[in-house]
Amino acid sequence: MTDLPQTDAASKEADITSTVHHAETSDQDLGFETAADNLPNNYYRSIYFCGTMVACGASFGSGVGGFALAAAILTVINADIGPSAYLDWVALSYTLTVSIGLLLVGRLSDLFGRRYFFISGAALGLIGCIVCATAQSISTLIGGTTLIGLGAAAQISVVFVTAELVPVRHRFLANGFVYIWATPFTGMGPSISYAFVTYYGSWRPCYYLMIGVNALALACWVLFYFPPNFHMKHPGQRVLGYIKRFDIVGLVLFVGGLLTFLMGLSWGGTLHPWKSASVIVTIVVGAVALIAFGLWETYANLSEPLVPVRMLKNFEWFSIVMVLSISVTVYYAFSILWPQMVFGLYETDLIRGGLLCCLVGAGTNLGQLSAGSLLGRRLGNQRWQFVTGTVLGGAFLGGVACVSPTNLTTTAVLITLGCWALGYTDSVGLAMAGIVIDDQRDIGTAVGLAGSIRNTISTIGTAVYTVILSNRLAQTIPAEVPPALVSAGLPSSSVADFITAYASGSAAALAAVPGINSTILEAGTFAYKHASADAYRTVFLSTIAFSGVAIIFAFFTADGTKRMTRDVAATLHQRSNVRLVGEGRNEAMYENKTETV
Known part of the structure; x- marks a missing residue:
């Protein structure tokens, strides 16, 4: 067959290393189904493989975009179909369902087959987006987002689907293809959301867009994705027996x-x-x-544990998971905090502000694409890539502690570079989490568990950053804003009213503050921004502690160079009952004498 592209002399050298490594481990059961050279010539050009890759990309984009677009404009949505005291549950319903679902999708699909888990994920995402697009209350939006989150648990898990379908050496490239589909949502999500609100006067087109992407994913899963089913994975076994033995x-x-x-x-x-x-x-x-x-x-x-203990005993795998978990914490935390900084310190225009809000997601996505465009493999020794990425990411984000209301360019460049470095590390980590395991039949469990741990640590990190910010704002604003207001001529009895009105963002509330005038407003705004910048400065300094932990774990991660073989963990079939059973580049044999895909 024609394998995925080879690039240069380094690839030939890697082939030799991979061949030696494969020979050394040929007596071990690593869980690979076949080698790339044993697949039919047209396998990677078949409609089944190409359609499955489109399904994976569209699903990943749907899993990310189903919440990312709405997250940037929740206050706008609340003003339209609220207000509701339960607005925070829109975000909570997504976070909780994804965190729990990642491991379940990975483990259960390892045992019972993947096809219907991913079809169900796309279907749930589609239904959830339809519910949200037509919602007339925040309660309905929460319900729809819960469905989106349940679907996203499968949709975000496609990284192990693409990984198992290609040779190990090309898993970084497969991840890169998937990340391309997420670019409009992680990289440009806030800008798209604010553009819909500004030019269409509604937030609902965000969900209309995601309905289309989910529909594409669902169609491709149904028509083209035929991985090994339960009976192929466990010949002679019964589903009911596995269910009875399950943990x-x-x-x-x-x-x-x-x-x-x-x-x-x-x-x-x-x-x-x-x-x-x-x-x-x-x-x-x-x-x-x-x-x-x-x-x-x-x-x-346990006969069929939810998490095989052997996985947790693999310290290289655990170190990789810790590095990628701490790295992605930055994306989740600063996806919340950076927009607050943009509109609190620098911008009032929705379009310009929306573009600035994209920097965290765009930097992260660019890093992920960089790792996926063969760099993750071609640069070699992933352990040092982890070390370099965490050091650079920590340094750049720690440098954002120079933030002030007057240095937007410096702050924007530093936060983009920091997110790029940690996005790169995250992408390498997700690929390596499925490479360094002892048995490739556990790849869904390994990547799913890594995702659950990653989301949990990200939630902890976000809580830490949020607490630091709120505590510091409670100190800096009372210390810096009242003296500036009183010096500018505002009566001391009106100071509390000014702070409350400014925090609400309401121009009418500010105009109603007793004794206010343009000079006092300018002085108060200047002081409020500087007080906020002082609080944000502490938050970015606190990232150094997280980065330090990530750097320590980075030294214990794996060098995957010798694992970059041409082995394939799973293959697609033309129908659920057709399975590759023979070997040979041009003489593949199939059960039921059916043609190859």
């Missing part, structure tokens, strides 16, 4: 524990104060359940 206790502990823990973290400082019983109890109960889950998986004699 139901572990499933309950994991889902209940993670759901409760993340809910407590997400409530803190938003729906409830951090010291409230609701927050403390949910966090503690969730943490205890997760500890119990870990003990159960380790010491119970």
Whole structure:
């Protein structure tokens, strides 16, 4: 067959290394189905493979865009079909369902076959977007977003689908293809959302767009994706037998524990104060359940565990997961904080501000594409790529602590470069999480568990950054704004009214402050921005601690150079009952004597 593209002399050298490595491990069962040279000549040009790749790309874009577009304009949506005290649940419903679903999709599809999990994910995403597009209340929007989140758990998991279908050496390239589909949403999401609001006068086109992308993904999954099914994975076994042996206790502990823990973290400082019983109890109960889950998986004699313990004992894999988890924390946290900085310190125009808000997502997406465009493999020794990425990302983001209301260019360049470095690290980490495992039949579990851990740590990181910001704002604003207002001539009795009105963003509320005039407003605005910048400065300094932990783990990650073989973990079939059983470049044999795909 014609394999995916080779590029240069380094590729030939890697082929030799890969051949040697494969020979050394030929006596071990690594879970690969075949080698690239044993596939039919037209395999990677077939409509089944090409259609599956389109399904993966459209699904990934849908999983990201289904929430990213709305997240930037939730206040606009609330003003239209609200107001509602439960607006925060729009974000919570997505975060919680994705975090829980990633591991479940990975593990269950490893055991029972992937086709219907990914068809269901696209269907749920499509239905969720239709519900949100027609929503007339925030409650309905929350319901629709819950469906989107459930679907996104499968849609974001496509990184292990593309990984298992191509030779190991081309997994970075396959990831790069998937990230291209996410570019409009992670890279340009806020700008697209604000453009819809500005030029169409509505937020609903955000969901109309996602309905189309989800529909494309669903059609491609149904028509072209025929991976190994349950009977191909487990010849002679019965589905009911696997269901009976499955780790139901572990499933309950994991889902209940993670759901409760993340809910407590997400409530803190938003729906409830951090010291409230609701927050403390949910966090503690969730943490205890997760500890119990870990003990159960380790010491119970399980035939089909939710998480194979051998995976957690692989310290190289664990280190990779920790690095990519801490790296992506920046994207999730600063996707929230950076827009606040943009409109709080620099911009009032929605279009220009929307473009600036894209820098975090665009930088991250550019880093992911850089790693996926063969650089992740061609640069070699992924361990040093991890170290370099975390050092650069930490340095650039720590440098954003120079933030002030007058240095937009410097701040924007630093945050973009920092997100690029950590986006690169995240992409390499996702690929390597499925490469360094001992058995490729666990690739869904490995990448799914990595995703669940990543989302959990990201939620923790976001909570930490948010708490730091709110605590610092509670100090800097009272210390800096009142003296400036009083010096400019505002009566001290009106200071509290000014701070409340300014925080609301309402021009009418500011104009109603007793004693206000243009000079006082200018002085108060200047002081408020500088006080806010002082608070943001502390947040960016705190990123150094996270980066330090990531750098330490980076030294214990794996060098995947010798693993860049031409082995393929799974192949597509023309129908569910057609399976490749023979070998040979031009003499593939199939059950039922059916033609190859």
